[in-house]
Amino acid sequence: MTEKRTGRQSAKVAEETRTKILIAAADLFASKGYAVVSLRAISEQAGVSHTLIRHHFGSKLQIWQHICDCMHQQFLAYVNLLVAEQKHGLSCRHQLFDLLIKILAALQVDPQPVRLLNDAVNNEQELFEYFLEEDDQVRKILEDLVIECHKQGYVKHFNIGELKWLLTIFATSSSTLAPLLAKPYPGETEEFCQLKSWQMFSRLLASQLDIDEKDIPKPERLSDLVIDGSPCPFKAQRQAMEMA
Template structure:
């Protein structure tokens, strides 16, 4: 197996285990056994479990940056700022709900050392810069109701975390209406979509009404895998 393929395999297995078990409960030996590669080979490529985590997170950051830019580039240039923010918010939430591992990784990081937490709340990175420019454009044209992006981001994280980590309760919420998980996820997403649509005064014609959330997830290639984890 080529060196790059080996590194990708190790990161994929480690990411799955970090999400499923939590960082603290996973050892390099655990990763070695599940990946089918030697303990020493993992040490050779990464040095430590912490460095594996940072490598995974670096790829996640790069992917999310590319995905966000793709979402914004897909919208016509003359799209009003309120519609851009609406589309960005609801489509990003759809992505995070469908591809759950990133929010699971982030949630686990919140329980770890402060350096892990700080890594995910960097407010000066390129992603934040791109989004803040969009928020500034919105606030210029809606000075009477300025947007606090931190609050919107917090709402998005709460909805994403609920879908990723409380699936039994989510399914129980709509058990009398449907037993289909995809349908439940759409209903969960729709609660957020309705709040955002009202917040940004989105016309009915501009609102999204997917039958399943996968329809809102864009295919964006990245250096590691087609999706981040």
Template sequence: MIERKQGRRSAQDAVKTKGEILRVAANMFCTLGYERVSLRNISEQAGVSHSLIRHHFGSKEKIWYAISDCLQEFMIGYIRTIIDNMPEKLPANEKMYIFAVRLLAHMLMNKQPIQLIADAVRQEDALFDYFVDQSGEIQAVVDTIADEYNQEHPDTPIKVWEIKWQMIMYAHGAASMAPFLLQTWSEETNDIDQCLLNHWQMFNQIMAHRLQIPVEKRLTPNTVAELVYPCECAL
């Protein structure tokens, strides 16, 4: 009995250690970039030996893929949360609107996915291609909403990639150029949360106009955080 408990504790400790390594590595990849991070850097920051990291993961590339898988699963789960919380029989334009503005709000509050993707674009093609190849489930969810919208609005069809591109620009801009974000509204506030809300409102206005959302149906939060459903951190 004692041996079994010790075995369970050992297994739990190993899982905890692997999780901490991934958390530290994710922060380093996002802030420094993949090329500037080494296994030794990760081991020093995580407080574990270089050999232990190699035992658990084998290489820096495998750590990156493990982080990407976690974030991918996290984003898929969150997208499904947005869909599941939509009222039944909602018109397609309102579905697409709620999906886009709530997902951007989440990306503004949880920067790691967009930071990792942006860094992958700067690296070898294999890293970026990994995101594209792994995004089929997300794409299917978005395409379903877009197809429904285009069937209901054949005279003003939407292109999914245009909306995704706008979302990527707004998310990445806030994540990578925070000083400019603060400077933009420096005359009225020095509160980063208010600046994020102003930033989100710009996207909100674009989506509301593009998707023909009546004023009374548009979201009017006091903070971006209000739009984010409770969820566990990816790492």
């Protein structure tokens, strides 16, 4: 019995250590960039030894890839949750509109993924290509909706790649160009400016999908549009650790 308990405790400590490393690394990569972040910087922020980082992950690139894998898992889970939460009987154009505006809201509320994407674009090609690996399930969900909308005469000037590009522009610019976004709204908070950016995207998309003004959500905060789903695995582990 003692050996089993000790084994469980050791496994728990190891998992907590991995979580601390991933949280620290994700924060550093998103704020400072992959190129300038060292394993030593990660170890200092995580409060663990350099040797433990090597033991659990091996290299900085492997840590970065693990973070991206976790975020891909979370994104897939979130899109599936959005689809499951949609009202029955929605037209394809309303389904597509609902998905895209809520995906954008989630990316603005938690900008870490788009900051990592922006950093990957400016760094090694390997990082960029790894980050952009798409999940077939998410791609099919969006492509099927776009194809059906095209058949009905909606968003006929946009293919799936162009719609993703439009979404990416708004998601990345509201995070990486926050000072410029604030210019039209002097004295307002960053949260207010991001809401305004989201509204611009929503109106633009609504015009292409013939969505009536009354059907465009009018949240007071972007967080009101974010469904309380599961965070990426290591963030979920952090929440569990904080609650313990």
